Amino acid sequence: MPNSRLRRNGWATVGLGLSIAFAVAAFAYFALAGTPLRGAVLGVVVLAAGVWEYRRKLQDTAVAESYEAEAEEQRRKREGRR
Secondary structure: OHHHHHHHHHHHHHHHHHHHHHHHHHHHHHHHOOOHHHHHHHHHHHHHHHHHHHHHHHHHHHHHHHHHHHHHHHHHHHHHHO
């Protein structure tokens, strides 16, 4: 179970890293093109979206794990009655 949780959080972290890299690349591209403000705005939007997606993935993982734990508890209760 810990490995699967680490793997799911790992994919969320990879996605956040890609968002950061894209935001930096967008800023650099627009800065070199002579419009750094446009690059900064796009970079902030991409970065905000990446952070939002990262937090959403972690929250989804936590909710799924709580549902799995609840289902496992229900299964144990049913087997204990038999």
